[in-house]
Amino acid sequence: MPTIRPDSARPPVHLLLLVAFLGAGCASTPTAAPPAAPAEPANLAPPAKSSEPQMTKNAQASYSSSYKPLPSQPVLITNATLLTAAGDRIERGSVLLRDGKIAAVGASVQAPAGVTVVDGTGKWVTPGVIDAHSHLGVYPAPGVEGNDDGNEATSPNTAEVWAEHSVWPQDPQFPLSLAAGVTTMQILPGSANLFGGRSVTVKNVPARGVYGMKFPGAPYGLKMACGENPKRVYGSKGRAPSTRMGNVAGYRDAWIQAAKYRQSWDDYERKRKAGDKDAIPPNRDLKLETLAGVLAGDILVQNHCYRADEMLTMIEIAKEFGYKIAAFHHAVEAYKIADVLAANGICADMWADWWGFKMEAFDGIRENIPLVEKAGGCAVVHSDSANGIQRLNQEAAKAMAAGNRMGLHLREEDAIRWITINPAKSLGIGQQTGSLEPGKMADVVLWSGNPFSVYSRPEKVYIDGGLAYDRNDPSHQPEMDFELGIRDEQGTEVEP
Amino acid sequence: MKKLLAILLALAAFPQAVPAETLAITGATIHTMGPEGTLKNGTLVIEDGKIRAVGASVAVPAGSRRIDARGKVVTPGLFDSVSQIGLVEVDAVEGSSDTTVEDDRITAAFNVADALNPRSTIIPVNRIEGVTRAVVAPRAGRSLIAGQAAIIHLGGPGDYLVRSPVAMFAVLGERGAGLSGGSRGGAMLRLREAFQDALDYAANRKAFEQGDRREYALSRLDLEALIPVVKGQLPLVLTVDRASDIEAALRLAKELDLKLILRSAAEGWMVARQIAEAKVPVLVDPLGNLPESFESLGATLETPARLYKAGVTVAFLSGDAHNSRNIKQAAGNAVAYGMPWEAALAAMTSVPARIWGIADRYGTLEPGKDADVVIWDGDPLEVTTFADAVFIRGRAMPMRSRQTELRDRYKDLKTPLPPAYQKP
Numbered sequence: 046m047p048t049i050r051p052d053s054a055r056p057p058v059h060l061l062l063l064v065a066f067l068g069a070g071c072a073s074t075p076t077a078a079p080p081a082a083p084a085e086p087a088n089l090a091p092p093a094k095s096s097e098p099q100m101t102k103n104a105q106a107s108y109s110s111s112y113k114p115l116p117s118q119p120v121l122i123t124n125a126t127l128l129t130a131a132g133d134r135i136e137r138g139s140v141l142l143r144d145g146k147i148a149a150v151g152a153s154v155q156a157p158a159g160v161t162v163v164d165g166t167g168k169w170v171t172p173g174v175i176d177a178h179s180h181l182g183v184y185p186a187p188g189v190e191g192n193d194d195g196n197e198a199t200s201p202n203t204a205e206v207w208a209e210h211s212v213w214p215q216d217p218q219f220p221l222s223l224a225a226g227v228t229t230m231q232i233l234p235g236s237a238n239l240f241g242g243r244s245v246t247v248k249n250v251p252a253r254g255v256y257g258m259k260f261p262g263a264p265y266g267l268k269m270a271c272g273e274n275p276k277r278v279y280g281s282k283g284r285a286p287s288t289r290m291g292n293v294a295g296y297r298d299a300w301i302q303a304a305k306y307r308q309s310w311d312d313y314e315r316k317r318k319a320g321d322k323d324a325i326p327p328n329r330d331l332k333l334e335t336l337a338g339v340l341a342g343d344i345l346v347q348n349h350c351y352r353a354d355e356m357l358t359m360i361e362i363a364k365e366f367g368y369k370i371a372a373f374h375h376a377v378e379a380y381k382i383a384d385v386l387a388a389n390g391i392c393a394d395m396w397a398d399w400w401g402f403k404m405e406a407f408d409g410i411r412e413n414i415p416l417v418e419k420a421g422g423c424a425v426v427h428s429d430s431a432n433g434i435q436r437l438n439q440e441a442a443k444a445m446a447a448g449n450r451m452g453l454h455l456r457e458e459d460a461i462r463w464i465t466i467n468p469a470k471s472l473g474i475g476q477q478t479g480s481l482e483p484g485k486m487a488d489v490v491l492w493s494g495n496p497f498s499v500y501s502r503p504e505k506v507y508i509d510g511g512l513a514y515d516r517n518d519p520s521h522q523p524e525m526d527f528e529l530g531i532r533d534e535q536g537t538e539v540e541p
Numbered sequence: 542m543k544k545l546l547a548i549l550l551a552l553a554a555f556p557q558a559v560p561a562e563t564l565a566i567t568g569a570t571i572h573t574m575g576p577e578g579t580l581k582n583g584t585l586v587i588e589d590g591k592i593r594a595v596g597a598s599v600a601v602p603a604g605s606r607r608i609d610a611r612g613k614v615v616t617p618g619l620f621d622s623v624s625q626i627g628l629v630e631v632d633a634v635e636g637s638s639d640t641t642v643e644d645d646r647i648t649a650a651f652n653v654a655d656a657l658n659p660r661s662t663i664i665p666v667n668r669i670e671g672v673t674r675a676v677v678a679p680r681a682g683r684s685l686i687a688g689q690a691a692i693i694h695l696g697g698p699g700d701y702l703v704r705s706p707v708a709m710f711a712v713l714g715e716r717g718a719g720l721s722g723g724s725r726g727g728a729m730l731r732l733r734e735a736f737q738d739a740l741d742y743a744a745n746r747k748a749f750e751q752g753d754r755r756e757y758a759l760s761r762l763d764l765e766a767l768i769p770v771v772k773g774q775l776p777l778v779l780t781v782d783r784a785s786d787i788e789a790a791l792r793l794a795k796e797l798d799l800k801l802i803l804r805s806a807a808e809g810w811m812v813a814r815q816i817a818e819a820k821v822p823v824l825v826d827p828l829g830n831l832p833e834s835f836e837s838l839g840a841t842l843e844t845p846a847r848l849y850k851a852g853v854t855v856a857f858l859s860g861d862a863h864n865s866r867n868i869k870q871a872a873g874n875a876v877a878y879g880m881p882w883e884a885a886l887a888a889m890t891s892v893p894a895r896i897w898g899i900a901d902r903y904g905t906l907e908p909g910k911d912a913d914v915v916i917w918d919g920d921p922l923e924v925t926t927f928a929d930a931v932f933i934r935g936r937a938m939p940m941r942s943r944q945t946e947l948r949d950r951y952k953d954l955k956t957p958l959p960p961a962y963q964k965p
Contacts, residue, residue, distance in 0.1 A: 186831050186832045186833050187832055187833055187834050187835055187838075188833050188834060189834070189835075217832055218831060221830065221831070273633070380947075380948075380951050381951050381960070383954065384954045398864060398866075398867065399863075399864070400863055400864075400944075401630070401631055401632070401663065401862075401863040402631070402632045402633060402863065403631060403632065403633035403634075404631055404633060404634055406631075407630075407631055408947055409944070410944045410945075410947050410948045411944060411948070412948045412952070416948075416951065416952065420954070431831055432828060432829075432830075432831060435830075436828075436874075439870060439874075439924045442924040442925050443870070443924050443925070445925065446924070446925035446926070446927060447927070450927055451948065451952065497924070497925060498923060498924070498925070499870060499873030499874060499876075499877060499922060499923055499924045500873065500876060500877045500923075501877075502877060527832075528832075531832070531838045532811075532838060532839055536784060536811060537810075537811045538811060538812055538813060538814045538815070538851075
């Protein structure tokens with residue numbers, strides 16, 4: 046077995062126990078209003094920046110996305126089975142990609158002059174796969190200490206750290222996930238802390254720095270973690286938190302400070318706008334800036350939380366401080382409160398079948414994802430794993446089949462949403478990507494067959510219309526710097 | 542289908558008490574993995590825990606219970622070549638885990654059979670998805686030599702041990718180096734020293750007992766445990782990934798005439814011809830394709846296919862306890878990346894039966910063998926396929942686990958009483 050990664054929660058975890066299991070949090074909706082109770086998941090589109098706080102403007106001027114789509118030309122994929130993630134499947138359908146957008150989708154799409162036609166006969170087309178929970182780049186391969194940048198496990202509240210400042214864009218795991226159809230992912234800090242820091246959502250394209258990958262306009266996430274990890278990491282150091290009630294005290298204390306901080310900036314803004322030239326801006330505080338960003342609705346809460354009862358407590362905290370949780374990550378017990386999650390418009394980001402590696406994962410069941418779907422909730426299949434991110438379609442397939450065994454009548458049209466539009470919504474980018482609909486980003490995967498078969502593989506992966514990966518064309522298979530020259534051809538007896 | 546379920550439920554209700562009734566599974570596509578090959582519309586007869594007959598034109602014995610499996614697929618029960626099933630409940634709960642002995646004195650003598658729990662919650666979770674047998678292996682603690690593994694069947698308490706010990710497990714490579722002062726050379730030296738001591742001890746036991754022999758690096762119990770290894774009777778499973786480490790392991794086995802099995806072998810395909818020539822089997826996780834360390838830079842999803850095509854004997858492992866059941870998904874991926882379908886199924890049935898020396902009892906659906914049989918609702922390597930029925934040594938397993946009970950408790954959240962009153 047390869048070395049076990051320190052961040053992974055993958056079952057052979059005996060070596061990991063001293064290291065925090067990573068988890069991610071949930072995306073929070075933009076509104077700071079108390080959660081309504083919609084039957085459908087709330088729209089998690091990025092907030093209208095109605096009152097963009099001055100306090101974050103400096104940061105936004107720097108660190109912004111410099112992402113440029115790969116060069117593209119118009120492409121028409123024809124005669125394929127389309128799973129649009131926006132309705133029923135379309136048999137023998139076509140998708141037109143033009144100017145980086147999906148220009149048309151349907152049973153018959155007119156081929157514009159000069160368009161490159163890709164014959165999709167016998168193949169399937171889906172939106173690009175989206176992983177709402179990844180640590181690529183922050184826990185890269187090789188998993189050596191010098192690359193270990195995912196958990197700032199030095200204080201229970203490190204809301205001031207940003208995952209993007211750890212992302213190594215040369216991580217060779219990025220192209221592996223691209224070959225698996227992943228076009229967008231959220232990269233999170235680890236779960237050692239109550240507040241782990243800001244996540245970053247990226248397009249899965251090679252770049253010299255993370256800014257060339259950042260998904261334009263995607264809101265930040267705030268990683269929060271429930272349960273065993275924070276209390277173990279800090280309890281073992283003889284400091285708070287060492288219990289779940291200690292965890293909760295830690296969250297609440299931080300939100301009280303964040304509310305005060307936000308108020309001080311609001312007061313300042315009001316004075317400034319009223320023409321008060323003597324108004325003095327409060328001191329910036331990176332930690333509180335992130336938390337206040339959540340309260341303002343600009344930053345989405347991504348909450349690692351396994352147990353049903355703890356999720357209920359986190360919902361209470363969100364109510365107390367007027368923010369909304371967008372997704373619980375690793376929600377192994379989501380099925381126990383699927384109705385509550387649906388009513389609160391909170392996504393549940395889940396594995397298909399990981400269980401038992403720690404106490405709070407003991408109640409995992411195969412039907413978790415289907416039961417969240419059945420309750421009308423926002424079900425997301427996430428990976429938290431450089432291995433799992435390569436098979437999100439298979440994980441969704443297992444969950445779909447388990448649901449069908451209990452009579453839930455799930456179709457591919459349902460399961461595809463768990464790895465495309467639902468994670469997109471949970472990341473606040475559901476308006477831009479996640480489904481095959483005209484006007485959306487042309488993030489598209491052409492599969493060799495039904496993506497819910499173990500034998501199917503992506504043949505072509507388009508990101509914003511650019512051909513980011515082609516299984517049959519090495520010139521469209523990115524290779525990271527680390528991979529160059531690592532295998533001496535003289536040392537190989539067998540033709541690769 | 543309903544009839545099949547009714548029969549299975551009836552059988553499942555009293556798994557321990559099922560009489561030695563004769564069962565006939567009819568109409569299925571049967572992958573015998575043996576001389577009969579694959580049978581369309583085949584019949585399989587189970588009697589007294591054994592397979593009595595299998596074939597395309599086998600008569601259903603009078604008085605037997607018939608299971609109509611038309612449209613279904615039948616295979617031998619799946620075999621996981623390295624697992625921790627029965628050794629752990631929750632990895633992070635120390636008291637529930639017996640995978641490792643953190644003692645460098647007695648780890649060769651450590652046999653997992655002394656720690657096994659055949660009533661583990663993990664066993665039903667895996668067996669209802671078709672895993673019927675597994676090698677249960679220790680994990681390396683502070684010693685290069687982790688200890689002895691055993692084969693169990695997942696049919697529950699009773700005579701659950703199929704073979705013990707079945708192999709000695711040890712590590713080389715980065716892990717071995719870390720346990721030996723920091724260099725691979727140190728690990729090789731330690732291992733060689735252990736084997737030389739065992740040889741010397743075997744030849745001079747009496748002198749040793751009389752205090753008339755040099756000191757050994759290992760305890761007496763460890764030396765005893767290693768004797769079958771150095772005599773080439775008990776296989777030595779070495780975890781190695783880097784091509785050069787594999788070559789070193791092959792040299793060591795040749796030098797000491799050991800019965801070597803390689804585990805992991807991320808870069809095994811790079812030296813596949815040497816492995817094939819040495820007739821050394823390789824146990825792989827088909828999903829391990831990450832360059833996670835400098836010893837697995839060559840990791841690829843094509844490892845099973847490349848090894849197989851080079852003539853290497855390949856079996857699959859999960860290396861896991863909770864999700865040993867996903868070994869079939871791993872096998873499906875091996876097929877997606879070039880391994881023949883039959884070879885991938887064999888890597889979880891007939892091939893491990895041969896590697897682990899139980900082919901006389903298990904691994905193919907042939908008359909006289911133990912009736913470890915799974916009826917699948919489709920292609921067993923497909924991720925959307927589940928087991929409809931599982932037989933271990935002829936007994937129908939209850940298709941229940943802790944997980945199905947949790948599912949059934951919570952599938953309807955609108956019950957008038959709290960979930961705690963919902964009992965199976």
